[in-house]
Amino acid sequence: MKTTFRGGVHPKECKELARDVPFETLLPTGEIVLLLAQHIGKPAAPVVQKGDEVKMGQLVGKADGFVSANIYASCSGKVKAVEPRRNVAGKMVNAVVIDNDGQFTLAEGVGVERNPEAMSRQEILDAVGWAGIVGLGGAGFPTQVKLMPREPEKIEYIIANGAECEPYICCDDQLMRTYPEEIAGGMKILLRLFPTAKGIVLIEENKPEAIAAMRQACEKVENLSVLPVKTKYPQGGERSIITVVTGKHLRLGMLPADVGCIVDNVSTVRAIYRAVRWTEPLYERAVTVSGEAVKHPKNLIVKLGTSFQELLDCAGGIKEGVTLKKALYGGPMMGGAFADLNCPTMKNNNALTLFAEDAVEKAFSQMTACLKCGRCNRTCPLGLQPQMMAAAAERRDYEYYEKLYGLECVSCGSCTYGCPAKRPLMQLFTQTKAEIMAIRKGGGK
Amino acid sequence: MAAFTKRETLLNISTGPHARGPLTTRMVMLDVVISLLPATILGVLNFGWYSALVVLTAVLSAVLTEAVFCWAVKKKQTVGDLSAVVTGLMLSLCLPAEVPLYVPFLGSLFAILFVKCFFGGLGKNIMNPALTARCFLLIAFGNAMTNYTLDGVTTATPLAMLANGQAVDLYRVFAGTTSGVIGCSALGLIAGAVYLLIVGGITWEIPAATILSYTVFIGLFGAKGFEPEYLAVQLCTGGVLMGAFFMATDPVTCPTTSPGQLVYGVVVGLLSGLFRVKGTTQDSVSYAIIMSNLVVPFIDMVMVPKPYAYRAQREKGARIIPKAALTLCAIGLVAGLALSGIYTLTKDTIYEQQLAASAASYREVLPDAQDFAPDEGLDAAIAALNGEPYGESYGRSIINQAIAGKKASGATVGYVLSVTSKDGFEGDITFSLGLTRDGTITGIAFTELNETPGKGSLCGEPAFTDQFKGVSDTSPVNAVSGATVSSVAIMNAVDAALDFFAANAPQ
Numbered sequence: 001m002k003t004t005f006r007g008g009v010h011p012k013e014c015k016e017l018a019r020d021v022p023f024e025t026l027l028p029t030g031e032i033v034l035l036l037a038q039h040i041g042k043p044a045a046p047v048v049q050k051g052d053e054v055k056m057g058q059l060v061g062k063a064d065g066f067v068s069a070n071i072y073a074s075c076s077g078k079v080k081a082v083e084p085r086r087n088v089a090g091k092m093v094n095a096v097v098i099d100n101d102g103q104f105t106l107a108e109g110v111g112v113e114r115n116p117e118a119m120s121r122q123e124i125l126d127a128v129g130w131a132g133i134v135g136l137g138g139a140g141f142p143t144q145v146k147l148m149p150r151e152p153e154k155i156e157y158i159i160a161n162g163a164e165c166e167p168y169i170c171c172d173d174q175l176m177r178t179y180p181e182e183i184a185g186g187m188k189i190l191l192r193l194f195p196t197a198k199g200i201v202l203i204e205e206n207k208p209e210a211i212a213a214m215r216q217a218c219e220k221v222e223n224l225s226v227l228p229v230k231t232k233y234p235q236g237g238e239r240s241i242i243t244v245v246t247g248k249h250l251r252l253g254m255l256p257a258d259v260g261c262i263v264d265n266v267s268t269v270r271a272i273y274r275a276v277r278w279t280e281p282l283y284e285r286a287v288t289v290s291g292e293a294v295k296h297p298k299n300l301i302v303k304l305g306t307s308f309q310e311l312l313d314c315a316g317g318i319k320e321g322v323t324l325k326k327a328l329y330g331g332p333m334m335g336g337a338f339a340d341l342n343c344p345t346m347k348n349n350n351a352l353t354l355f356a357e358d359a360v361e362k363a364f365s366q367m368t369a370c371l372k373c374g375r376c377n378r379t380c381p382l383g384l385q386p387q388m389m390a391a392a393a394e395r396r397d398y399e400y401y402e403k404l405y406g407l408e409c410v411s412c413g414s415c416t417y418g419c420p421a422k423r424p425l426m427q428l429f430t431q432t433k434a435e436i437m438a439i440r441k442g443g444g445k
Numbered sequence: 446m447a448a449f450t451k452r453e454t455l456l457n458i459s460t461g462p463h464a465r466g467p468l469t470t471r472m473v474m475l476d477v478v479i480s481l482l483p484a485t486i487l488g489v490l491n492f493g494w495y496s497a498l499v500v501l502t503a504v505l506s507a508v509l510t511e512a513v514f515c516w517a518v519k520k521k522q523t524v525g526d527l528s529a530v531v532t533g534l535m536l537s538l539c540l541p542a543e544v545p546l547y548v549p550f551l552g553s554l555f556a557i558l559f560v561k562c563f564f565g566g567l568g569k570n571i572m573n574p575a576l577t578a579r580c581f582l583l584i585a586f587g588n589a590m591t592n593y594t595l596d597g598v599t600t601a602t603p604l605a606m607l608a609n610g611q612a613v614d615l616y617r618v619f620a621g622t623t624s625g626v627i628g629c630s631a632l633g634l635i636a637g638a639v640y641l642l643i644v645g646g647i648t649w650e651i652p653a654a655t656i657l658s659y660t661v662f663i664g665l666f667g668a669k670g671f672e673p674e675y676l677a678v679q680l681c682t683g684g685v686l687m688g689a690f691f692m693a694t695d696p697v698t699c700p701t702t703s704p705g706q707l708v709y710g711v712v713v714g715l716l717s718g719l720f721r722v723k724g725t726t727q728d729s730v731s732y733a734i735i736m737s738n739l740v741v742p743f744i745d746m747v748m749v750p751k752p753y754a755y756r757a758q759r760e761k762g763a764r765i766i767p768k769a770a771l772t773l774c775a776i777g778l779v780a781g782l783a784l785s786g787i788y789t790l791t792k793d794t795i796y797e798q799q800l801a802a803s804a805a806s807y808r809e810v811l812p813d814a815q816d817f818a819p820d821e822g823l824d825a826a827i828a829a830l831n832g833e834p835y836g837e838s839y840g841r842s843i844i845n846q847a848i849a850g851k852k853a854s855g856a857t858v859g860y861v862l863s864v865t866s867k868d869g870f871e872g873d874i875t876f877s878l879g880l881t882r883d884g885t886i887t888g889i890a891f892t893e894l895n896e897t898p899g900k901g902s903l904c905g906e907p908a909f910t911d912q913f914k915g916v917s918d919t920s921p922v923n924a925v926s927g928a929t930v931s932s933v934a935i936m937n938a939v940d941a942a943l944d945f946f947a948a949n950a951p952q
Contacts, residue, residue, distance in 0.1 A: 337463065358459075360465075
């Protein structure tokens with residue numbers, strides 16, 4: 001096993017802002033908005049109506065089809081409405097809105113202890129599906145689907161992703177330091193599903209406390225070890241992880257299972273543990289609130305559906321004398337920008353990052369023509385040629401763009417980060433990929 | 446909760462990444478400037494303050510040209526990216542120390558305006574602006590561009606010394622205390638190159654491939670095989686270091702991919718070696734690089750590395766060097782050999798052209814003649830001299846050739862003698878001397894006069910040469926003031942020719 005991958009960049013980590021701040025549970029006071037599409041796949045179907053009384057941990061949206069996920073109430077109270085609400089990306093999505101009574105009364109049957117050792121494979125899978133667990137690292141892909149590969153006997157590695165390579169974010173770090181036993185317990189459950197596989201907890205070297213805590217917890221589990229890797233972006237990307245662990249590279253359309261891997265974020269692994277062992281559906285998660293504009297950067301345990309504005313208020317709001325210029329859900333590399341903080345947290349939101357300065361705005365003012373310096377080619381973790389891809393994309397030569405394997409791009413942004421000419425490469429690739437896919441769907445029209 | 450927030454309170458939205466690295470185009474260019482400073486400083490220390498003026502002129506002219514162009518065509522002002530400074534500095538380091546200031550001025554103007562701005566500005570030019578401008582200057586101002594001086598005196602460059610079989614002091618080549626261009630210190634260039642490699646301004650591929658292929662070529666086809674000291678001098682002089690580390694690596698005009706850069710480096714190295722061994726000028730590297738620049742779009746077209754996921758695993762016995770790399774190397778070699786073949790083929794033509802040039806000078810000194818034919822008697826007398834200096838009282842004056850000038854009717858009107866004096870201040874002086882049948886001088890024309898500019902070179906001016914017309918000995922001729930050595934050498938050679946003609950004149 002290697003300790004790093006080819007390419008990548010070293011953005012300023014900025015994790016010191018919140019990395020040593022222990023978790024604080026945020027009990028929201030405002031309304032809770034449970035979007036029914038918080039995952040990849042079909043939105044959940046609402047199973048409550050306006051006026052219904054709900055309790056924390058009660059099902060409000062039922063998975064609709066195979067690739068979908070259940071949605072649970074994260075507070076107790078009365079259903080105010082089932083109506084479209086704006087999500088982080090600004091899109092209107094159907095949601096269950098709950099008038100929070102501030103009691104957080106648990107629903108019946110939630111929190112009942114179970115013995116995972118006594119559960120069958122199917123019972124474990126059912127529990128994960130029941131709990132509405134999706135990839136909490138950011139992708140939001142329904143986890144139970146991932147745990148049912150076509151050829152389970154070919155799975156060699158179960159990898160818990162604790163790399164957390166995004167700058168500012170440190171909630172996974174805190175999770176590993178605070179709940180190492182639960183993460184190790186989750187891995188033990190996953191290893192029961194795949195008896196021939198090896199368990200790996202992959203952590204970047206800049207988290208020595210988490211490595212130590214996880215090592216101690218993993219000792220007690222057979223076939224489970226910690227793999228410290230070099231600190232480099234995008235180490236936390238699924239492809240980089242698989243390259244480090246197996247030496248193999250995924251191609252477009254391939255799943256990790258095709259090279260014998262299943263990769264889950266450490267917070268997902270913990271959620272699996274909570275669901276199987278404690279019958280706890282997914283209604284809360286760890287979120288880092290950080291960035292130069294925040295008064296008290298914090299790590300919070302947040303009830304899903306809480307408004308991001310409440311997260312910011314909990315972290316002391318914006319620093320005095322500073323104007324908030326940009327707010328991101330997620331970190332600066334892969335995260336998206338909000339126009340407005342009054343929208344609800346979702347299962348895959350791991351951070352709220354707030355800046356007084358907009359790096360994109362600044363980069364735009366420094367933009368020059370491409371120097372052809374080739375730094376992007378050297379940083380691409382997939383071995384693509386972003387310089388050539390950009391030239392093809394700019395002249396709308398989609399045929400050549402595809403020939404350059406441009407559709408392989410995972411939009412990690414490494415090329416854009418390192419570009420001295422400040423070219424908006426990733427934006428160009430994201431747009432070009434979307435256009436090519438649209439042309440394919442539309443039959444070339 | 447309001448469905449919409451007031452527009453004023455909305456935050457910036459954009460696609461990511463929302464963090465950008467500290468590196469900017471200006472910093473990239475600044476790194477190149479810094480890397481060129483050691484060579485510049487050593488150059489100024491060696492050649493004196495005038496060379497600093499040359500550097501300054503080139504840089505200012507480059508910046509000014511770009512600024513004026515951007516203003517004139519209403520483009521966003523781009524001088525702030527410092528790329529014009531880099532071009533000006535690079536060009537000036539490739540100029541002789543004592544060029545007139547209009548040379549760097551016009552060079553930078555040409556580089557920025559014609560090679561860069563007209564092609565669309567930064568990143569769009571197809572050839573290295575500094576080197577293309579240098580080649581333009583070599584063609585336009587050949588004398589000024591090849592007049593290499595040291596302490597105000599024209600001195601042979603290490604490369605010229607090497608070509609003449611003289612020994613070259615490698616220590617002086619490193620320190621840059623030889624005759625040559627301003628940026629000729631090998632030490633300064635290497636220091637700058639190391640800096641650039643460390644900060645990531647250049648990658649190893651192009652310099653390594655260039656230097657390696659060049660060394661191998663020189664070793665195989667050069668005069669002294671793989672003799673280490675010979676190779677070291679060949680490597681450290683004539684712009685090879687400047688070319689390999691600073692010119693060929695210009696990101697705009699080199700391939701962007703790693704394998705492409707290796708192939709390109711090999712092409713540059715082979716062409717440099719070929720032009721140096723087979724070519725006629727010392728400026729092989731400049732020509733090699735700008736010619737290789739033209740191959741770059743093709744290299745970028747065929748040498749596209751596949752993503753890691755699509756590359757063949759090496760342990761499966763796949764070829765390490767891609768097929769395209771081999772193809773391109775082969776193309777480079779074939780092109781090189783073809784060029785050397787063309788040189789060999791045209792060599793005779795060149796000789797004939799030189800003959801025609803001599804014929805022109807014959808006509809100049811003996812205007813009455815329409816045709817020239819060898820004279821057996823004089824030829825025999827010259828052969829008898831055996832290439833030794835003629836007589837004892839004329840210094841080292843050698844009679845090269847004598848030819849009879851005839852009218853259309855066939856009647857002999859006079860003779861032209863080609864004479865070389867070995868007593869010139871800077872080397873050989875060769876001239877044609879026209880004589881009537883009775884030995885009166887009709888004219889003198891120089892075919893080789895490399896004397897100190899402004900001094901010995903004045904011997905080629907009519908003020909001096911016209912004194913010879915109509916006389917039959919050199920007693921009335923006055924020497925050029927300040928160029929006594931050159932004048933005396935010429936007068937001695939003329940006397941030798943007159944004496945030789947008197948003794949052997951056909952009746």
